[in-house]
Amino acid sequence: MSITTLYWLNHKFKILSDLIIGNTFEPKFDIVCVTGGSTGLGKEIVKQIADRGARVVVLDLIVPDDQDKIPNATYYKCDVSDRQQILDSQKQISQQIGTVTVLINNAGITTGRTVLDLSFQEIEKTIQINLLSSFYTIKAFLPDMLNLKRGYIVTIASVLGYMSPARLSAYGASKSGLIALHESLTYELGPPSVNPHGVKTLLICPGQLRTNMFQGVATPSKVLAPELEPEFVASCVVSAIEQGRRGEIKLPLYGKFIPLFRAMPWPIVELTRKISGIDKSMNHFKDKLSRVASSVASIASRSKNPSLLGTPAAVGPSKNLLARASSSAVAQKHSAHTL
Known part of the structure; x- marks a missing residue:
């Protein structure tokens, strides 16, 4: 087999791969933006992406001290609930770093109160940071991805977007909204199997993480619903974009079955919630x-x-x-x- 034939086969294989798999994350070419990347899961995602040699930008209200900053990561102080700050940050990033081709919407907060106990400010802030910020970042960064015909939008939601516990109404509503946003955006960009615009979407729905956000919250079952380590979830996210995956990833195993309960009669749902102790x-x-x-x-x-x-x-x-x-x-x- 001649060298020319090998090059020809390689070219055809690349065309076929791009058609079936589409873009994959490549550290040498892609610039990654992570919201809420200074702490928790976001920090671990930033670390693992930076370890691969990629350039990472972080949008967060908290900017770490110099000794705590991750190499290859550039931090922009930004309140992601403020759309103007996001638009301003996007312009700075474009001028100083380059075009963002991988967007990971990770920022989020929660308040464990009943609807009546929640203040209006707490409700609005939770929805703004957890949900509206993803609309803002997508509108800010997606146009450049479409121009390049290369992009990845990763949404970090939660299994609680499918079944929300008592006292997590605002949080659960925001995560349900993220799931709907992901679904609608995916098909606005064209059929995922064809990927005509070169921009992929991926939804991550993890269970409870071992972070400060839910410190002191007991999971219903340490066997069936174990707490997830941020390092593990981050590795799943990074591996998924390296492989070019799209669609939805639910972690751990029980997360794959929770959406089924949404279609069941309410007495079954009530019994399941009581047995699990979710509320x-x-x-x-x-x-x-x-x-x-x-x-x-x-x-x-x-x-x-x-x-x-x-x-x-x-x-x-x-x-x-x-x-x-x-x-x-x-x-x-x-x-x-x-x-």
């Missing part, structure tokens, strides 16, 4: 928030009344303790890690 999973989270809030209130009360602190020298340390307790309460209430 009690946030109870401990709520109790923990209450204990932290009570601790903050108690310290604040004592700091206002020095006589309760014993000596004037105790006032200084109490302020530090108050700050630490307040930070803990805020971290529990609004953590930026994604499930």
